[in-house]
Amino acid sequence: MTTRLAGAPDLLRLAWRRDRILVPASVIGLVVLSVGSAQTTLELYPDDESAAAGLAGILTNPSIIAMYGPLASQTADALAVFKTVMMGAFLVAVLGFVVVRRHTRTEEDEGRLELLGSGVVGRWSPLAAAVTLATVAVVAASALSAAGLAALGMDVPGSVAFGVAWLAAGLATVGVTAVAVQLASTTRGAAGLGFGFLAAAYALRALADSADDGSVLHALGWLSPLGWAGRVEAYGANRQWVLLLGLATLVAGVVVGVAVLERRDLGAGLIPARTGPARAGRILSGPLGLVTRMARGTIVGWTLGLTLGGVVVGSLLGSVADLADDPVVSDFLEQLGGSAGTVEDIFVSTELGFISAAVAAAGVALALRLVGSERSGLGEVVLSTPTSRLRWYAANVAVPLALTTFLMVVLGVVLGVVGPAVTELAPSLGESVGASLAKLPAVWVLIAVAAALGGAVPRFAPFAWAVLLVTFLVGELGPSMQLPSWILDASPFTHLSQLPGGTFEVVPSLALVAVTAVLVVLGGVAYLHRDVA
Amino acid sequence: MTDVISVFGLHKAFGNTVALDGLDLTVREGEVHGFLGPNGSGKSTTIRILLGLLRADRGTGTVLGRDPWREATELHRSLAYVPGDVVLWPTLTGGEVIDLLGRLRGGIDEARRRRLVQRFELDETKKGKAYSKGNRQKVALVAALASDVPLLVLDEPTAGLDPLMEEIFQAELMALRDAGRTTLLSSHILSEVEKACDRVSIVRAGRIVDSGSLADLRHLSRTRVHALLRSAPTLAELEAWPGTHDARVDGAEVWCSVDAEHLGDLVATLGSHGVETLTCQPPTLEELFLARYQPQPA
Ligand SMILES: Nc1ncnc2c1ncn2[C@@H]1O[C@H](COP(=O)(O)OP(=O)(O)O)[C@@H](O)[C@H]1O
Numbered sequence A: 001m002t003t004r005l006a007g008a009p010d011l012l013r014l015a016w017r018r019d020r021i022l023v024p025a026s027v028i029g030l031v032v033l034s035v036g037s038a039q040t041t042l043e044l045y046p047d048d049e050s051a052a053a054g055l056a057g058i059l060t061n062p063s064i065i066a067m068y069g070p071l072a073s074q075t076a077d078a079l080a081v082f083k084t085v086m087m088g089a090f091l092v093a094v095l096g097f098v099v100v101r102r103h104t105r106t107e108e109d110e111g112r113l114e115l116l117g118s119g120v121v122g123r124w125s126p127l128a129a130a131v132t133l134a135t136v137a138v139v140a141a142s143a144l145s146a147a148g149l150a151a152l153g154m155d156v157p158g159s160v161a162f163g164v165a166w167l168a169a170g171l172a173t174v175g176v177t178a179v180a181v182q183l184a185s186t187t188r189g190a191a192g193l194g195f196g197f198l199a200a201a202y203a204l205r206a207l208a209d210s211a212d213d214g215s216v217l218h219a220l221g222w223l224s225p226l227g228w229a230g231r232v233e234a235y236g237a238n239r240q241w242v243l244l245l246g247l248a249t250l251v252a253g254v255v256v257g258v259a260v261l262e263r264r265d266l267g268a269g270l271i272p273a274r275t276g277p278a279r280a281g282r283i284l285s286g287p288l289g290l291v292t293r294m295a296r297g298t299i300v301g302w303t304l305g306l307t308l309g310g311v312v313v314g315s316l317l318g319s320v321a322d323l324a325d326d327p328v329v330s331d332f333l334e335q336l337g338g339s340a341g342t343v344e345d346i347f348v349s350t351e352l353g354f355i356s357a358a359v360a361a362a363g364v365a366l367a368l369r370l371v372g373s374e375r376s377g378l379g380e381v382v383l384s385t386p387t388s389r390l391r392w393y394a395a396n397v398a399v400p401l402a403l404t405t406f407l408m409v410v411l412g413v414v415l416g417v418v419g420p421a422v423t424e425l426a427p428s429l430g431e432s433v434g435a436s437l438a439k440l441p442a443v444w445v446l447i448a449v450a451a452a453l454g455g456a457v458p459r460f461a462p463f464a465w466a467v468l469l470v471t472f473l474v475g476e477l478g479p480s481m482q483l484p485s486w487i488l489d490a491s492p493f494t495h496l497s498q499l500p501g502g503t504f505e506v507v508p509s510l511a512l513v514a515v516t517a518v519l520v521v522l523g524g525v526a527y528l529h530r531d532v533a
Numbered sequence B: 001m002t003d004v005i006s007v008f009g010l011h012k013a014f015g016n017t018v019a020l021d022g023l024d025l026t027v028r029e030g031e032v033h034g035f036l037g038p039n040g041s042g043k044s045t046t047i048r049i050l051l052g053l054l055r056a057d058r059g060t061g062t063v064l065g066r067d068p069w070r071e072a073t074e075l076h077r078s079l080a081y082v083p084g085d086v087v088l089w090p091t092l093t094g095g096e097v098i099d100l101l102g103r104l105r106g107g108i109d110e111a112r113r114r115r116l117v118q119r120f121e122l123d124e125t126k127k128g129k130a131y132s133k134g135n136r137q138k139v140a141l142v143a144a145l146a147s148d149v150p151l152l153v154l155d156e157p158t159a160g161l162d163p164l165m166e167e168i169f170q171a172e173l174m175a176l177r178d179a180g181r182t183t184l185l186s187s188h189i190l191s192e193v194e195k196a197c198d199r200v201s202i203v204r205a206g207r208i209v210d211s212g213s214l215a216d217l218r219h220l221s222r223t224r225v226h227a228l229l230r231s232a233p234t235l236a237e238l239e240a241w242p243g244t245h246d247a248r249v250d251g252a253e254v255w256c257s258v259d260a261e262h263l264g265d266l267v268a269t270l271g272s273h274g275v276e277t278l279t280c281q282p283p284t285l286e287e288l289f290l291a292r293y294q295p296q297p298a
């Protein structure tokens, strides 16, 4: 046991050194998210009366619950954290996943663990160090948020429960990741498992939370760590014991992870590497084919994911109709999604906004592969062939642009087929596809940011993730936090047409397309003129 | 003979690190040119500049008559490159990578591909992740050696190969040279370059310190000999034997270095003095540099 853990403290120190920006910055960002948005909401609705009389009543609507989880109570405090419980729990979970993967599978994938493993490092040590650091990060974000909320003068047990909601989701994800990094044999494979788990957890709780109390589907929500976050009901039922579920999942995950670790070789996953064809298929004939082929997993996974997403959103449309045609409701929804039209339209527009941000993440990840392949040395090999830099850059930009477009078409089609089958109030097939496509210019801009950074300043390419995250949060929270308009205007999502329901405005969308084109060209020009190895 | 590579005064700095400091390099058509230097001396940086992946801060020159930075794409039609640290796409098989690189380079000699795969005993159906370093190198080597290009640029290609495979590689290289190809082969191992190369350029701290045919560099390839003898010669006797240098005698022990062509004679002579133990060591590159730049301590 002790030899298995030899060197773990050193590894932990090394991990902390490498993450001394990432972890504190993420923790601070999360605390600002929870405390900052609570503070601005409380300024708007200082007491329970104004909260209850104003908006709280509508927050029992299934479609909104599907997005954010249940409202814990009709108090100002509960309203103040309504959005950040779920959104933050998701982000805390992502943080836990990223930290664990960085120090386990990624290290192993890139051969660095072998270097360490030959020293005095025990077999379990990397996993132990990674899980410890991730747990510390998750605990810090949750505890500091709880303390910050209490410091705003909010209900103390409720603030603790808020911390519990984030912590339960975060710890459970750390545990699940501890297994995922053992099963998958590549960093990307681990990402597929990790984000697949989070997407499934979100979809399950969306369906479960909007189902009737007491139904089987509603009970199934307890299987989702993101469902727990909502069911803690911070500033309401304050179910602190939910933390035990998170802890249990963490422990179980670590135990299973260690068991798998004992059974596998360094560098391998549990599933033995399969052999493949001795000769290349036709697709592997040029840079575009190569980039497409390397994105195969992403393409298949996201197509499945968005098909499911379309089905979930489409079927939720049925419950939206339960809502009375209340102007307060539409006002609130409008603020959420910034849309116009019927409640169904607004709901669809809001969900499309969410999903398009996720699709943008897929696009950004693909666009960043230009830099990834440069780091790994694969780009050097391609560029030593007659493949010009321009073609290589273009291929790495074209594939994410094309894939995100395809994905939004899939989403629109599925939604447009399922929705009308569930309720005649749903947007038609054409409207759904149109609304889905209308989100694309913003997605493209984010891809172009990644392409431009990768083309011009590869060291700063990961900032594309920060841009995506900030854009998403500004779009989500900006209006209700009453941020200055120049900040809102900086987000490409602000300039999208309000579809379905509204009219398609050509000029802003064309402007976004122009921004995309300019960024892509700038990145390309810079890429032609810099060192690429 | 025309020069396939001729570059002059290459300078390249990465921040404060000066990687190349006025490097000249000339490679003639049809030769296997060894590019020899210790780790960090600037071999890979030079090669990347020759491929147009990096831009030299200063310096001029051509590869196959083209400016490597401005005409990289055209230049790459005529060369194949094996990087020092071969990475493969984790989800592609070795065979797929060979085909891919061949197609990107505009075609591959099928017969040679088959023969090379066989000779290197390469399993083409494994995925990139599953290959050892040596096998990854074989994949890249097969792809390069099987393509129909006049110039091969190989950056420490045998670092992961076992001795048997290294021999096969050397034989293939000779065959290609006989077919008129030009090769630039970098290495930090003197003996490897000795075996494979017609001419050698030695780089140290970003500059060429020596360049010429192997015969010119023969003085570099002395073997170090250490023997424990029953009746040791005097220092004067030892120094008088043909081809010996840096001689030292201490009681029954003798040390010296000897030119390659005189090694046999020396061993025979030592035999007549009653050898108890004998070690012969080809000089390492570092020792060569020490020998060249610092007077040997007596
Ligand atoms: N991309 C880079 N950034 C910073 N320093 C580099 C980079 N590439 C090479 N160097 C430095 O330049 C010097 C020469 O490196 P390199 O050409 O790789 O040597 P070699 O191939 O002979 O071992 C080394 O000191 C190395 O650290």
Ligand SMILES: [Mg+2]
Residues within 6 Å of the ligand: B040, B043, B044, B045, B084, B155
């Ligand atoms: Mg090198």
